[in-house]
Amino acid sequence: xxxxxxxxxxxxxxxxxxxxxxxxxxxxxxxxxxxxxxxxxxxxxxxxxxxxxxxxxxxxxxxxxxxxxxxxxxxxxxxxxxxxxxxxxxxxxxxxxxxxxxxxxxxxxxxxxxxxxxxxxxxxxxxxxxxxxxxxxxxxxxxxxxxxxxxxxxxxxxxxxxxxxxxxxxxxxxxxxxxxxxxxxxxxxxxxxxxxxxxxxxxxxxxxxxxxxxxxxxxxxxxxxxxxxxxxxx
Amino acid sequence: xxxxxxxxxxxxxxxxxxxxxxxxxxxxxxxxxxxxxxxxxxxxxxxxxxxxxxxxxxxxxxxxxxxxxxxxxxxxxxxxxxxxxxxxxxxxxxxxxxxxxxxxxxxxxxxxxxxxxxxxxxxxxxxxxxxxxxxxxxxxxxxxxxxxxxxxxxxxxxxxxxxxxxxxxxxxxxxxxxxxxxxxxxxxxxxxxxxxxxxxxxxxxxxxxxxxxxxxxxxxxxxxxxxxxxxxxxxxxxxxxxxxxxxxxxxxxxxxxxxxxxxxxxxxxxxxxx
Numbered sequence: 001x002x003x004x005x006x007x008x009x010x011x012x013x014x015x016x017x018x019x020x021x022x023x024x025x026x027x028x029x030x031x032x033x034x035x036x037x038x039x040x041x042x043x044x045x046x047x048x049x050x051x052x053x054x055x056x057x058x059x060x061x062x063x064x065x066x067x068x069x070x071x072x073x074x075x076x077x078x079x080x081x082x083x084x085x086x087x088x089x090x091x092x093x094x095x096x097x098x099x100x101x102x103x104x105x106x107x108x109x110x111x112x113x114x115x116x117x118x119x120x121x122x123x124x125x126x127x128x129x130x131x132x133x134x135x136x137x138x139x140x141x142x143x144x145x146x147x148x149x150x151x152x153x154x155x156x157x158x159x160x161x162x163x164x165x166x167x168x169x170x171x172x173x174x175x176x177x178x179x180x181x182x183x184x185x186x187x188x189x190x191x192x193x194x195x196x197x198x199x200x201x202x203x204x205x206x207x208x209x210x211x212x213x214x215x216x217x218x219x220x221x222x223x224x225x226x227x228x229x230x231x232x233x234x
Numbered sequence: 235x236x237x238x239x240x241x242x243x244x245x246x247x248x249x250x251x252x253x254x255x256x257x258x259x260x261x262x263x264x265x266x267x268x269x270x271x272x273x274x275x276x277x278x279x280x281x282x283x284x285x286x287x288x289x290x291x292x293x294x295x296x297x298x299x300x301x302x303x304x305x306x307x308x309x310x311x312x313x314x315x316x317x318x319x320x321x322x323x324x325x326x327x328x329x330x331x332x333x334x335x336x337x338x339x340x341x342x343x344x345x346x347x348x349x350x351x352x353x354x355x356x357x358x359x360x361x362x363x364x365x366x367x368x369x370x371x372x373x374x375x376x377x378x379x380x381x382x383x384x385x386x387x388x389x390x391x392x393x394x395x396x397x398x399x400x401x402x403x404x405x406x407x408x409x410x411x412x413x414x415x416x417x418x419x420x421x422x423x424x425x426x427x428x429x430x431x432x433x434x435x436x437x438x439x440x441x442x443x444x445x446x447x448x449x450x451x452x453x454x455x456x457x458x459x460x461x462x463x464x465x466x467x468x469x470x471x472x473x474x475x476x477x478x479x480x481x482x483x484x485x486x487x488x489x490x491x492x493x494x495x496x497x498x499x500x501x502x503x504x505x506x507x508x
Contacts, residue, residue, distance in 0.1 A: 080442075082470050145409070151446065
């Protein structure tokens with residue numbers, strides 16, 4: 001299997017829908033996916049990832065029109081689905097003065113979902129991550145009442161085209177500080193399940209969020225709202 | 235025809251004022267009560283229980299079932315013209331006698347009720363009862379006893395009063411848990427370097443170990459043969475098997491790869507002439 005270092009020499013499969021007629025081979029960084037027809041209406045599925053983990057499945061289907069969709073998905077499944085929250089640790093802190101706002105783009109990690117499409121069904125078959133080392137957990141809060149999150153150290157992106165193929169997607173974050181004193185933002189924690197992902201070839205974009213830091217009664221809070229890319233994007 | 239039959243049944247006296255007809259009506263009331271209780275229990279299990287915690291569902295189910303049975307029984311006694319006040323007095327005296335004789339049973343019953351109300355642990359929780367040396371998964375908090383499936387697959391029944399009064403350590407109530415291991419390195423090894431290689435190995439090869447809080451290293455002891463380092467890592471509460479059992483192997487691999495010695499116990503002996 002080709003490794004990450006060989007990535008420049010080979011062409012990886014783009015996101016999208018593929019016809020599953022007889023055999024199909026999809027190549028992602030550190031990951032090989034193979035489909036093979038083993039009888040009239042049955043396929044075998046083989047996947048090997050960078051950690052040497054092999055998954056094999058048999059897919060019996062009654063439909064003659066079977067397709068495979070390769071899409072970026074939320075980074076919640078590797079190494080196991082345990083939470084809906086992500087903890088994005090910014091590699092550079094953002095200083096926000098009183099009554100000011102900032103608009104940034106960050107590289108948010110993604111996973112890649114493999115879906116089976118037949119008739120009117122769209123079923124998840126498997127998922128992979130092309131960067132398992134950046135797929136870890138963290139805790140936000142105390143051990144007894146805190147929130148378990150998927151953790152990633154993220155860097156700032158320049159714009160929506162600045163994503164690393166198969167590894168991350170670009171996410172727009174708007175931070176507004178309505179408090180009467182400055183704030184330093186070093187991490188962003190939010191449930192990512194409502195954020196849709198969009199793809200084009202091998203690039204991906206994730207719905208953004210708007211964080212408003214404000215005072216509610218005597219407490220300072222950070223209110224998080226979703227920013228739909230389809231409305232705010234280019 | 236039917237009226238005549240009922241008339242004849244009402245005239246057939248068994249004991250005192252108890253007639254065949256009243257007994258028949260009582261039987262119908264009780265049978266109706268039992269059937270209603272079973273149907274109510276069945277409907278509850280089908281439509282409501284799946285959305286409730288298992289132990290709560292079981293308790294409500296019992297409450298519904300026995301509640302309907304008790305109401306049916308009261309209906310049965312009133313249909314027979316039985317005066318319960320006499321039974322109450324006799325029952326009160328009887329209850330005192332029985333109460334003394336069955337203290338532990340009552341104690342278990344009351345403890346069971348308190349356990350249900352307080353909920354120190356719920357069905358499916360992994361718990362540790364250090365006083366009794368029992369660890370495992372809580373299967374059920376019943377009327378008189380609770381059941382714990384131990385990690386070796388056997389099920390232990392614990393009387394509720396013992397369960398209620400013992401220390402209960404919940405292993406699944408917190409979001410995360412901590413694993414630890416002690417590893418010794420030789421005195422001539424660089425401690426900072428050893429910690430660095432162990433930390434890198436943990437973060438790279440143990441995907442369930444939390445990045446925040448990050449692994450912690452404490453110099454535990456300057457031992458006879460080694461500098462002992464205590465390593466602590468946090469992991470999601472359900473992933474004990476991905477942390478504690480492999481932590482020590484990971485640490486050893488890291489030290490081996492970095493050629494850092496894990497010393498055997500050694501003793502320097504000086505003879506008197508020296």
